[in-house]
Amino acid sequence: MITKSVPSPFSRRLLVLTALVATLVGAAAMAPAFATGDELTMYKDPNCGCCGKWAEHMRANGFKVKEISTPKMGEIKREAGVPQALGSCHTARVGGYIVEGHVPAADVKRMLADKPKIIGISAPGMPQGSPGMEGPYPADRYDVVSFDRDGATKVFSSH
Numbered sequence: 001m002i003t004k005s006v007p008s009p010f011s012r013r014l015l016v017l018t019a020l021v022a023t024l025v026g027a028a029a030m031a032p033a034f035a036t037g038d039e040l041t042m043y044k045d046p047n048c049g050c051c052g053k054w055a056e057h058m059r060a061n062g063f064k065v066k067e068i069s070t071p072k073m074g075e076i077k078r079e080a081g082v083p084q085a086l087g088s089c090h091t092a093r094v095g096g097y098i099v100e101g102h103v104p105a106a107d108v109k110r111m112l113a114d115k116p117k118i119i120g121i122s123a124p125g126m127p128q129g130s131p132g133m134e135g136p137y138p139a140d141r142y143d144v145v146s147f148d149r150d151g152a153t154k155v156f157s158s159h
Contacts, residue, residue, distance in 0.1 A: 038112060040094040041066045043076045051090040054102050054132030061105030063094070083147055086122035097121070102130035107144050107157050118146045121156050130159065 040058055044051035046069040055065045070076065076091050077084075080098045088101025095112045098120030111121055122145050123130050129139020139159075146156040 038062070038094055039064045039066070040092050040099070040108075041068065042090055042092040043068050043070055043073065044090040045069070045073055046071065048089050050102070050126065050132045052132075053134075054090065057131035058105055058108070061109070063105065063108075081119045081147075081149065082122065083151055083153070086124045086145060086147055086153070088122060088124060089126055100124075102126060102132050103144050104131050104157075104159065111146075111156070116146065118148045121146050127159075 040063045042051065042055055042058075042065055044067060052067070055067055058065050073089075073091065077087055077100070080091055080093070080100075082091060082098060082100050086100055090101065092099040094108060097111055097118070099108055099111075100120060100122035102123045103121055104123075107121060111118075123142060124145060125142075126133055127140040127142035128135065128137050130142060141159065143158050144156045145153050147153050
């Protein structure tokens with residue numbers, strides 16, 4: 001004769017709790033792979049059109065972008081610690097870092113994932129073909145440069 005064992009209420013709760021914990025641990029492990037919705041605040045000159053295009057690029061890549069128009073961009077850059085030679089048309093803050101100019105979203109995501117000991121990254125100037133600067137002309141080759149508190153710079157990526 002075969003008998004069926006019926007799990008006790010305690011066993012069922014333990015099974016459900018174990019499954020819940022496994023699910024949460026799995027979700028936490030996968031979080032970096034699915035990370036989206038990083039909040040980014042972008043400061044831009046009210047008369048600049050390409051800044052909005054860069055914001056659209058960032059939104060299309062999973063960032064929540066808050067745009068703030070201000071005529072005080074020089075002040076914003078100085079307070080953020082952006083070296084003058086690395087300046088561009090807009091300055092953003094995300095995850096405790098500064099993003100200056102038309103930096104591709106992939107570089108911002110890499111910076112946020114790697115967490116380097118830098119202030120931020122910049123695409124100096126306004127390189128043709130960079131996100132927000134696409135157009136009828138051939139794309140420029142350009143570097144995204146990291147910068148730290150001591151003013152040291154280093155190529156972060158090349159495009």
